[in-house]
Amino acid sequence: MSRWDGGLDRSSADDRVAYGGFHKAASQRHLLLPALHAVQDAIGWVSHGAINYISERLTLGPAEAYGVATFYDLIATDEQPARVAHVCDDIACKAAGVDVMLDDLERELGPPRTDLDGVMWRPSPCLGQCDKGSAAFVQVAGGDHRVAAPASAKQIIEILRSPKPRDHVVAPTPRQVGAPTSLLARVGSQPTLDEYRADGGYEALTTALSKGSAWVVEQVVASGIKGRGGAAFPAGIKWKSVAAHDGTKYVVCNADESEPGTFKDRVLLENDPYLIIEALTIAGLAVGAERGYLYIRDEYPIALRAITEALSSVRAEGLLGEDILSSGRTFEIETRRGAGAYICGEETALFNSVEGYRPEPRQKPPFPTDAGLFGRPTLVNNVETLANIPGIIRKGGAAFATIGTDDSTGSKLFCVSGNVSEPGVFEVPFGATVRDLISLAGGPTSDIAAVLIGGAAGAFILPQDLDLALTFEATRERGIGLGSGVVIVFDSSVDFVEIVNRIAEFFGDESCGLCIPCRVGTVRQAESLVRLSSSNGDRTVELEILDELDRVLRDGSVCGLGQAASVAVQSALALGLIGDPA
Amino acid sequence: MIETRIEPPKPLVTITVDGVEMTAPQGATILETCRDADIAVPTLCYLDTLEAFNACRACLVEVEGSRTLVPSCSREVTEGLVVETESERVVAARKMVYELLASSVDLSLVDGETAMFMERYDVDVDRFGTADRPVRAVKVEDDLYIRDYDKCIMCFRCVAACGPDAQNTFAIDVAGRGLKATIATEFDIVLPDSACVYCGNCIGVCPSGALMFKTEFDMRASGDWRPEDQTVSRTVCSFCGVGCNLELHVQDNRIVTVTSPMDHDVTSGHLCIKGRFGWSHVQPDDQ
Numbered sequence: 102m103s104r105w106d107g108g109l110d111r112s113s114a115d116d117r118v119a120y121g122g123f124h125k126a127a128s129q130r131h132l133l134l135p136a137l138h139a140v141q142d143a144i145g146w147v148s149h150g151a152i153n154y155i156s157e158r159l160t161l162g163p164a165e166a167y168g169v170a171t172f173y174d175l176i177a178t179d180e181q182p183a184r185v186a187h188v189c190d191d192i193a194c195k196a197a198g199v200d201v202m203l204d205d206l207e208r209e210l211g212p213p214r215t216d217l218d219g220v221m222w223r224p225s226p227c228l229g230q231c232d233k234g235s236a237a238f239v240q241v242a243g244g245d246h247r248v249a250a251p252a253s254a255k256q257i258i259e260i261l262r263s264p265k266p267r268d269h270v271v272a273p274t275p276r277q278v279g280a281p282t283s284l285l286a287r288v289g290s291q292p293t294l295d296e297y298r299a300d301g302g303y304e305a306l307t308t309a310l311s312k313g314s315a316w317v318v319e320q321v322v323a324s325g326i327k328g329r330g331g332a333a334f335p336a337g338i339k340w341k342s343v344a345a346h347d348g349t350k351y352v353v354c355n356a357d358e359s360e361p362g363t364f365k366d367r368v369l370l371e372n373d374p375y376l377i378i379e380a381l382t383i384a385g386l387a388v389g390a391e392r393g394y395l396y397i398r399d400e401y402p403i404a405l406r407a408i409t410e411a412l413s414s415v416r417a418e419g420l421l422g423e424d425i426l427s428s429g430r431t432f433e434i435e436t437r438r439g440a441g442a443y444i445c446g447e448e449t450a451l452f453n454s455v456e457g458y459r460p461e462p463r464q465k466p467p468f469p470t471d472a473g474l475f476g477r478p479t480l481v482n483n484v485e486t487l488a489n490i491p492g493i494i495r496k497g498g499a500a501f502a503t504i505g506t507d508d509s510t511g512s513k514l515f516c517v518s519g520n521v522s523e524p525g526v527f528e529v530p531f532g533a534t535v536r537d538l539i540s541l542a543g544g545p546t547s548d549i550a551a552v553l554i555g556g557a558a559g560a561f562i563l564p565q566d567l568d569l570a571l572t573f574e575a576t577r578e579r580g581i582g583l584g585s586g587v588v589i590v591f592d593s594s595v596d597f598v599e600i601v602n603r604i605a606e607f608f609g610d611e612s613c614g615l616c617i618p619c620r621v622g623t624v625r626q627a628e629s630l631v632r633l634s635s636s637n638g639d640r641t642v643e644l645e646i647l648d649e650l651d652r653v654l655r656d657g658s659v660c661g662l663g664q665a666a667s668v669a670v671q672s673a674l675a676l677g678l679i680g681d682p683a
Numbered sequence: 684m685i686e687t688r689i690e691p692p693k694p695l696v697t698i699t700v701d702g703v704e705m706t707a708p709q710g711a712t713i714l715e716t717c718r719d720a721d722i723a724v725p726t727l728c729y730l731d732t733l734e735a736f737n738a739c740r741a742c743l744v745e746v747e748g749s750r751t752l753v754p755s756c757s758r759e760v761t762e763g764l765v766v767e768t769e770s771e772r773v774v775a776a777r778k779m780v781y782e783l784l785a786s787s788v789d790l791s792l793v794d795g796e797t798a799m800f801m802e803r804y805d806v807d808v809d810r811f812g813t814a815d816r817p818v819r820a821v822k823v824e825d826d827l828y829i830r831d832y833d834k835c836i837m838c839f840r841c842v843a844a845c846g847p848d849a850q851n852t853f854a855i856d857v858a859g860r861g862l863k864a865t866i867a868t869e870f871d872i873v874l875p876d877s878a879c880v881y882c883g884n885c886i887g888v889c890p891s892g893a894l895m896f897k898t899e900f901d902m903r904a905s906g907d908w909r910p911e912d913q914t915v916s917r918t919v920c921s922f923c924g925v926g927c928n929l930e931l932h933v934q935d936n937r938i939v940t941v942t943s944p945m946d947h948d949v950t951s952g953h954l955c956i957k958g959r960f961g962w963s964h965v966q967p968d969d970q
């Protein structure tokens with residue numbers, strides 16, 4: 102039995118006792134994060150009273166709601182100004198010289214993390230705008246969240262102070278180069294649903310419905326496509342495995358994109374939302390799910406708006422919901438907003454986030470395909486992986502498999518940023534080298550000192566290795582992961598100690614805290630690096646500590662965050678970018 | 684009438700542990716199998732009356748073919764599994780887990796088994812010397828028990844005992860994240876204002892000395908706490924008819940703490956406020 106007692110707009114309908122019983126009421130827990138967002142959006146922070154009220158409505162302990170709220174960077178449980186700017190100080194922007202802008206901001210507005218006459222700013226991990234070289238995401242209580250990219254101090258202050266703040270973003274230019282699958286074909290044109298359909302959109306869904314689920318899954322298997330979210334797992338195996346289960350199942354589009362240096366998913370979501378929605382619909386129908394979730398990081402308000410509008414258009418046209426295209430099949434998509442936590446991109450943490458629990462990863466096995474969201478078989482795919490699906494259905498899996506290399510089929514989006522003339526997202530068939538990508542991006546702005554492949558969880562390479570092919574197999578052979586397609590170029594003016602320390606700090610900040618190796622090890626790694634670069638550190642001792650931390654992080658951490666937290670650090674040490682005796 | 688369902692016996696699987704072949708019922712974990720075979724495996728967060736959390740990683744073992752080490756507390760045995768419980772890799776990881784833990788909290792009152800393994804692995808508790816760690820003041824908010832989160836190893840047992848695994852009260856949960864995470868009531872309000880019902884089940888499961896009877900806390904402070912002089916007598920709680928077994932810990936003819944046996948099938952170690960704290964009426968007032 103649980104009591105419902107309404108809000109400000111309490112009506113007699115609220116004045117009732119629900120005889121659903123505890124378990125039925127507890128099934129509302131998945132609304133916890135949306136409820137916290139609602140309060141945060143309206144007021145700018147979540148008070149004790151709000152936590153109590155939400156807890157009562159959702160039948161959970163206030164301590165549980167508080168535990169969830171305090172996990173997320175973008176949910177405040179202490180009173181704070183109604184407008185808060187989160188300004189990127191992460192590695193790609195650092196390489197592009199963002200420190201100058203941060204100094205301007207501090208001079209013109211004031212120090213970070215301080216109430217400055219009703220507004221506040223604070224440094225933020227990567228905001229997925231790395232091609233712009235500087236970025237801010239502004240939480241605007243009572244209004245729409247805003248973005249500036251590139252961001253000047255003046256623009257950030259304007260968003261913080263203006264009665265009617267607006268976004269300051271530069272429209273992207275399409276950059277697909279000789280790529281036969283054209284993932285970026287519609288970037289820059291922002292098509293309406295009619296335009297999308299006139300361009301071949303929703304043909305794939307029609308084909309999928311007429312040929313049937315088994316055929317669709319076969320095409321995905323035949324395409325050989327591997328996940329683009331970082332783990333490079335063959336998508337076909339996952340699709341097949343989820344399709345083989347009975348009962349309730351789910352599909353999830355992972356749009357949490359928080360790996361420093363990654364911004365490809367944002368470009369797709371903002372510019373071609375129908376493509377992602379069509380793809381997720383095909384996935385849902387193929388594996389037999391009636392519900393899909395699109396989990397998008399909150400720092401992408403423009404993409405969220407594009408997706409939300411697109412969802413209402415496709416629903417109105419019968420492309421989503423009940424009886425899709427008169428097929429008798431049902432599929433619905435719900436968007437869920439992240440709230441500032443890198444770990445939520447890890448698939449099992451994402452499930453916990455959606456379910457209203459603290460987004461701590463789950464020990465695998467069981468794997469999501471057997472027991473995922475709400476304990477049911479779940480297919481999780483990255484935005485870019487899904488973006489390939491309509492093309493695979495239209496042209497057939499076998500045709501897709503002819504593009505790229507044997508082990509890396511299709512084309513790949515690469516996020517090139519840092520010290521290059523024209524940073525951006527580039528689509529190339531698998532097989533292109535680091536050098537190819539840098540030249541597509543207009544070449545380096547000066548002498549290259551090193552390139553970071555794969556993001557904060559990736560590894561550095563030196564200028565003599567630019568002919569490395571960016572395929573899953575070639576990078577694996579070199580012991581570095583392709584990750585999410587990050588290529589950050591650093592020239593010789595870059596202070597690698599600062600870059601590597603920022604990476605180490607990132608993992609310490611983002612560790613969920615569940616397991617000891619990562620909870621404590623990431624912080625000790627960052628501290629050891631600081632000692633190593635200071636004159637009073639004992640080099641031998643620190644190198645030994647870093648080496649042993651590397652081992653325990655990789656061997657003992659629960660999830661990929663801890664397991665990858667020392668990879669970039671170790672590669673920087675091995676290449677002599679840091680740690681050389683002064 | 685009480686119906687007793689007898690499950691068909693579980694099929695056995697054969698695994699190899701430290702070079703010795705052994706059988707275990709399907710569904711058993713590596714840890715259970717090792718303990719049945721008297722192979723010592725350390726744990727910090729695992730407790731057999733609670734669901735496994737996979738948090739501490741002290742129980743890691745090496746499993747042939749696995750990229751990373753594997754938490755033995757939650758990995759179920761499968762046919763042909765080959766396990767090493769104290770390989771060089773395992774020892775290196777466990778040692779580091781303890782060293783990292785020691786750098787982040789006060790381990791002075793940690794349980795005996797943990798202390799034994801720390802010695803066995805030659806753990807250097809000062810390895811990280813001046814490392815940054817959150818320093819937390821002791822919470823003394825009532826006369827029943829204290830919370831000293833400076834000693835908390837974040838094993839999550841108390842959260843499970845307060846919540847879904849025993850008491851269903853949900854007065855405490857983990858708050859914050861990363862190294863700053865701690866166990867807390869909402870907005871860190873004091874216990875008497877929280878949902879806490881003072882069952883003390885969190886104290887019963889806490890391995891670190893972070894949760895402690897106020898009696899023990901006060902006696903330690905005054906130097907009167909002498910576990911070696913304590914006797915334990917088992918009795919049945921007289922408050923109601925459930926039949927919970929109590930273990931009365933007595934020092935100098937006075938009850939100092941009360942626990943319940945973990946293997947007692949009525950309580951699994953859990954009690955309510957009356958059994959846990961309601962013993963003041965059986966002994967004379969201090970004054």
Ligand SMILES: Cc1cc2nc3c(=O)[nH]c(=O)nc-3n(C[C@H](O)[C@H](O)[C@H](O)COP(=O)(O)O)c2cc1C
Pocket residue numbers: 327328329330331332333334336355356357358359360443444445446447448449481482483484486487660661662
């Ligand atoms: C710490 C961490 C963060 C991750 N972040 C993301 C992310 O932002 N987006 C994503 O698609 N996958 C992310 N992943 C990988 C997911 O767990 C999962 O493998 C992926 O979403 C599966 O989709 P795919 O097979 O299409 O790549 C992350 C993994 C880890 C360990």
Ligand code: SF4
Pocket residue numbers: 444461462611612613614615616617619620658659660661662663664
């Ligand atoms: S590795 Fe880090 S992020 Fe992953 S579960 Fe452990 S503490 Fe959490």
Ligand code: SF4
Pocket residue numbers: 834835836837838839840841842866885888889890891892893894
């Ligand atoms: S207070 Fe005790 S039981 Fe609770 S998490 Fe800390 S060490 Fe574990």
Ligand code: FES
Pocket residue numbers: 189190191192193194195227228229230231234235236361362363
């Ligand atoms: S937006 Fe600044 S590094 Fe990515």
